[in-house]
Amino acid sequence: MHKVLWLTDPHLVEPDNAASQAPAEAWQRFRRCLDDIRHDHADAELLVLSGDLVQLNNPGAYALLREALETLHMPYRLLVGNHDDRTALHEAFPHIPMVRGFLQGSDDIGETRLIYLDTQAAQGHYGELCPFRLDWLAAELEAASTRPAAIFLHHPPMAIGVPALDRLKLLESEGLRDLLQSRRAPTQFFCGHVHRNVSGRWCGHPFATLKSTNTQFAFDMQAERLRRCDEEPGYGVLLFDNGEVIVNYVDISTDH
Ligand SMILES: [Fe+2]
Numbered sequence: 001m002h003k004v005l006w007l008t009d010p011h012l013v014e015p016d017n018a019a020s021q022a023p024a025e026a027w028q029r030f031r032r033c034l035d036d037i038r039h040d041h042a043d044a045e046l047l048v049l050s051g052d053l054v055q056l057n058n059p060g061a062y063a064l065l066r067e068a069l070e071t072l073h074m075p076y077r078l079l080v081g082n083h084d085d086r087t088a089l090h091e092a093f094p095h096i097p098m099v100r101g102f103l104q105g106s107d108d109i110g111e112t113r114l115i116y117l118d119t120q121a122a123q124g125h126y127g128e129l130c131p132f133r134l135d136w137l138a139a140e141l142e143a144a145s146t147r148p149a150a151i152f153l154h155h156p157p158m159a160i161g162v163p164a165l166d167r168l169k170l171l172e173s174e175g176l177r178d179l180l181q182s183r184r185a186p187t188q189f190f191c192g193h194v195h196r197n198v199s200g201r202w203c204g205h206p207f208a209t210l211k212s213t214n215t216q217f218a219f220d221m222q223a224e225r226l227r228r229c230d231e232e233p234g235y236g237v238l239l240f241d242n243g244e245v246i247v248n249y250v251d252i253s254t255d256h
Helices: 026-040 061-071 086-092 131-144 176-182
Strands: 002-007 046-049 076-078 105-110 111-115 150-154 187-191 198-202 206-208 234-241 243-250
Touching: 026 061, 026 234, 046 111, 061 086, 111 131, 131 150, 131 176, 176 206
Parallel strands: 002 046, 046 076, 111 150, 150 187, 187 206
Antiparallel strands: 002 234, 105 111, 198 206, 234 243
């Protein structure tokens, strides 16, 4: 069995960034998650952080994130989200793979291929996959052949029934749908961005999304505007074993 930790959307801020709109608790909550991991899951093989690592316009937070992650002494992979600055991120983490300017790569863990996909749009908070990135994914899946694949991406390609979030999903996901519909081997999506735990099936394959280590968005099937709620932060513990996938969710207390 292979244990992979999954965290998303910490929206970390630079200390003393007066212009930041982000909740001040971002670091405190993120560190609580790391403390929990240190205590209960130090045996994990890998940690994946699926985007929105920092709040918009806080590039100085990447160096602090690196310091924090390296206290775990565990390999990690990072995805880029709509709040991230790809260039600043790569400067702070030059060892994270980049493919022709996009932050994507893959690892084989046991028989499963983990694929990290860059869905950041040139502008805007929704996601996009240009033909280059889609072709790259097709090649990765082809190389995985009949082995299981886990695709990590920041923007979910599916609508989850929350209009304020759904308009910010991966747009023009038809190419991805076509690619995945023809894939017969076990494949699962792991998405960030929505700050909620949601699971389901899309184009024949299961998916999971994950709550933020910071603040959550409300389950509101009516509102046009994003609304935060006071649900607790958390992270995920993924278990991969011979083609089976288990997604465990851990909540973290925000009591002081
Ligand atoms: Fe986010």
